[in-house]
Amino acid sequence: MSKLVEIAVPIPLKGLFTYGAPEEFAAMLQIGRRVIIPFGSKIRSGFIVGFQESPPAGVEIKNIISVPDEAPYFSPVMWNFYNWIADYYMCSAGLTLKTALPPGSDKKSSAWVRLTPEGMDWPTGRPDLTFPPKFLKSSAISRKELESAIGRSVVEHAVKDGFLTVEQRIAKSRSTIRPHDPFVFLEAENTPAEVPELTEAQSKATAEINSSLRQNQFAPFLLYGVTGSGKTEVYLQAINTALEEGKRVLALVPEIALTPQLAFRFMSRVQGRVSVFHSGYTAAQRKNEWRRIAAGKIQVVIAARSGIFLPMDDLGLIIVDEEHDSSYKQSDGCPYNARDMAIARAKMQNASIILGSATPSFETFINCNKGKIKRLDLPTRFHGGALPKVELVNLKECKISKTSLLTPTLLQSIEATLDKKEQAIIFLNRRGFDTFALCKSCGFVFKCPNCDISLTHHKKSKDLKCHLCGYAQISPPLCPKCHSEKVFFGGIGTQKLEEELIERFPNARVERLDSDTSRKRENLESILKRFREREIDILTGTQIIVKGHDFPGISLVGVLCGDASLHFPDFRSGERTFQMLTQVAGRTGRESDSGKVILQTFDPTHEAIARAAVHDYEGYFEWDSITRRELLYPPYGYLILIRVDGADERRVESKAIKIGRAARILKSGNPHIQILGPAPAPIKKIIGKFRWQILLKSPERSRVRLLTRRLIEDGHLTGQGVRVVIDVDPIELM
Secondary structure (H helix, E strand, C coil): CCEEEEEECCCCCCCCEEEEECHHHHHHCCCCCEEEEEECCEEEEEEEEEEECCCCCCCCCEECCECCCCCCCCCHHHHHHHHHHHHHCCCCHHHHHHHHCCCCCCCECEEEEEECHHHCCCHHHCCCCCCCHHHHHHCEEEHHHHHHHHCHHHHHHHHHCCCEEEEEECCCCCCCCCCCCCCCCCCCCCCCCCCCCCCHHHHHHHHHHHHHHHHCCCEEEEEEECCCCCHHHHHHHHHHHHHHCCCEEEEECCCCCHHHHHHHHHHHHCCCCEEEECCCCCHHHHHHHHHHHHCCCCCEEEECHHHHHCCCCCEEEEEEECCCCHHHECCCCCCCEHHHHHHHHHHHCCCEEEEEECCCCHHHHHHHHCCCCEEEEECCCCCCCCCCEEEEEEHHHCCCCCCCCCCHHHHHHHHHHHHCCCEEEEECCCCCCECEEEECCCCCECECCCCCCECEEECCCCEEECCCCCCEEECCCCCCCCCCCCEEEECCCHHHHHHHHHHHCCCCCEEEECCCCCCCHHHHHHHHHHHHCCCCCEEEECHHHCCCCCCCCEEEEEECCCCCCCCCCCCCHHHHHHHHHHHHHCCCCCCCCCCEEEEEECCCCCHHHHHHHCCCHHHHHHHHHHHHHHHCCCCCCEEEEEEEEECCHHHHHHHHHHHHHHHHHHCCCCCCCEEEEEEEEEEEEECCEEEEEEEEEECCHHHHHHHHHHHHHCCCCCCCCCEEEEEECCCCCC
16 A cells, blocks of 8 residues: 655645655655656656645545655755745745755656657658657657757657657756866865964853853854954854764855855864855756765855755754845745844754854844844954054045046055055946946937846947846947937946056056956956965955955955945945945955055945944944834834736736735734835836835734735735745845
């Protein structure tokens, strides 16, 4: 008799599916085991997540086809965690599983055609057609491949005449692991490094964390340390304690760029096998690392946000470095926040968790004030020196050309830095050469046809690009509207900045680091390595250069336009600006007192700018909290954003209005919930999809969750021709 198993299929469908497991598979039925199942007209992978005593009423039970001979992808402990994520973010279990598992773990069949006995002579009877050689050799081929060779109608007629039969097949996995890749097998021989003497604050923080690790209980910490205070050394001390206790460690970082730097530091100090895991790997590499981690072969994993799903049942410590960073929030699929999920996972597994930052998120800081998270301060820099001096330059009072943001003050500082054989970082959070293109005759602005933003001019590739969807077109010599030759390229991007720096400082070695120059991981690593080894004098770039890097040779940081992100229509724009400016300023003076920051701004009196200039996080927190408290924005209120998108603008608008109306009816009589919208998103169109949104807000988390669940249960959040996305605890509202 078949045993009944519950199967989760990694697709965005509600619920689990019941299948029968024939007796021959009885010994292989484990939670997390991949199985091959019939699913509709296809064959695909599913994962065992439970067992049933009796079948659901009125449902025909199909049997599992096969159970691949491989270890389970996840354990009951991890399935409980995935299920919790699905419930919290109001996603289906299938979508959560699709988000969690590595690429290649979900297999689905495709149509193949095979010659029937009656059709064995069919190809020879059609000399007018060119058949693929492998089809003639094996009599079987994917239907798509045969149709592309001889035409769809020919294949359809052959099937109808009985010459071909159609069947579903799942392609076999291909292993493309490259053993020579230095980021796949980082557990190579450890090189012992000298252990520095801890400061008093580091010693106190380490003692607190180590005490909790030895008690094997949930303990959340905020390691609140100024830039350069030695947070990584505290991480390393805690990691070795966790390993001594027989536990494993997961360290999350916001950017792929930070993983190699952290990995090599960990390898030189940690007594265990270290590995890294992130989206920069091929699908085969990620799947291979997942299996090694699941098998317990790795003790310490450094990962980007997707690492929160890794199968480690014996976790003793989770580290979230730069915990404030918005990169921890997933924007598509199941929109989870890896930092928040790390706290939940640590609680489930009785682990300690360290959230590290010089500029904590407001949510984390308020939880410290409430006593939910233990705050550990590192108030001074490791070398004992002062934080860098920040000089504000008011751009409204400077005489600079329209094609440059390099003020005389900054130029003089760069020259003085080069004279001292020291290094400089020049920060501009806009990539490209020119940030917009327009016609001076008729005012036509070159915009992306798929998104509601202007195109950016890239001089080297001689094209206009969209930085949201990737659309590109050749830079036109004439205006497409009035055919004038007066096409003007305006604004300043990192390419133009790099060109100007090379022109002004011809003897300096200038490099640019942004997403254009770092698309390949080897390019990114090469630039960072050469800058660390002082083979680059001036490094210019976007926010990728400000996140957690430790370069001792930097004595000058220049910020070209400190308020560029300050006036976005988002309640977090001030917080993000403060964090970014504090982080970029922290790159200088890390091993001496010679660090200097030139912060150029059009609004030097704004609290985010003025407080960042004096490194006053708590002052800015108190100032911004006044408005947030009044308007019930996080951390004093809870948000759920419902976004509707689709290709048909009218249909999207209509659906959003219906959801807004339904939400107001359901919440009637409840003054503790506010509903903003529906309204077009600030960026109205992205990748060909029009976007509207409704924001639910309340001082109580349970109220917005209950209202959203009622909208789901009553069928208001589904629709034909549109997609409705529920974003719990949204990070940005753009």
